[in-house]
Amino acid sequence: MNISENNVVSLSYQLRVNATDGDIVETVDKERPLQFIYGLGQMLPKFEEHLKNLTAGSTFEFSLQPEEAYGMATEDAVIDIPVSAFMVDGELDSDLLVVDNVIPMQDKNGNRFNGLVLEVNDQNVTMDFNHPLAGDTLFFKGEVIDVREATEEELSHGHIHGAHDHHHDGGCDSCNSNCEDCE
Numbered sequence: 231m232n233i234s235e236n237n238v239v240s241l242s243y244q245l246r247v248n249a250t251d252g253d254i255v256e257t258v259d260k261e262r263p264l265q266f267i268y269g270l271g272q273m274l275p276k277f278e279e280h281l282k283n284l285t286a287g288s289t290f291e292f293s294l295q296p297e298e299a300y301g302m303a304t305e306d307a308v309i310d311i312p313v314s315a316f317m318v319d320g321e322l323d324s325d326l327l328v329v330d331n332v333i334p335m336q337d338k339n340g341n342r343f344n345g346l347v348l349e350v351n352d353q354n355v356t357m358d359f360n361h362p363l364a365g366d367t368l369f370f371k372g373e374v375i376d377v378r379e380a381t382e383e384e385l386s387h388g389h390i391h392g393a394h395d396h397h398h399d400g401g402c403d404s405c406n407s408n409c410e411d412c413e
Contacts, residue, residue, distance in 0.1 A: 231377045232283045235269035238380045238390055239281065243290075243372025250293075250369050263375045265390045272388075274299055277370070284374045294368045300361035307364075309345075310354040327355055335359075 233239055240263040245256040258264045266272045268281070276298040284290060296302050316322060326333060331347045335357075345357035384391055 231379075232285055233268055233281050233374070233377050234283070236380050236385060237268045238265060238376075238378050238384065239268050239374065240265045240376040241281075241372055242375055243370050246369040246371075247363065247366040248369075249367075250371075252369065255363070258372070260373075260375055267380050267384060267388070267390065270388055280370075281374070284377075286374055286376050288374045289372065290374070291369075291371045293370070296365050296367060299366070299368050300364045303358075303360040303364040307360040308348065308356065308358050310356050313350075313353060313355055316355065333357070 231237065241258065242260045242263050243256075243258050244254060246252040246254055268278060274294065276294050280290060280292040313322065313327075316327060327347060327350045329347055329349065332344050333347060335343050335345050337343070343359050345359050346362075347355060348358050349356040381391065
């Protein structure tokens with residue numbers, strides 16, 4: 231089966247940055263492959279484009295320029311946040327506000343972001359909300375492990391059910407239900 235819309239795709243790969251022999255930033259092996267539903271926007275569009283029509287057993291090797299991946303880092307994504315925003319019950323968690331710590335944050339609209347702590351002073355915490363791979367060229371090399379049709383339930387929930395998904399131990403975090411395949 232060729233990879234196309236609404237297929238569940240399983241991949242193993244190695245991701246390097248800025249050169250084919252650059253630093254390895256991620257390795258996904260065959261025992262715990264990356265699984266996603268092709269065409270639902272879960273992956274970078276150009277990443278999916280490079281996989282289109284491949285079949286189980288196919289190998290791939292391609293690169294994504296920063297503008298095809300996470301864009302360039304911008305100064306607009308570096309923000310000073312008042313220290314008071316990190317107070318819980320009048321206390322400041324000093325273990326949390328450490329330079330190079332990544333802190334999950336949420337804006338007033340409920341959108342989630344990870345922020346890298348750059349600096350902490352008495353008034354502000356300077357955080358960088360650029361993606362960690364912003365500005366990097368990404369080099370992928372891997373293999374298509376499996377391709378199958380997504381089930382109606384997977385398509386309606388927008389995520390994979392089965393042995394290697396993110397919620398196979400019962401209870402579905404993404405849709406807040408007990409999906410049949412997850413139990």
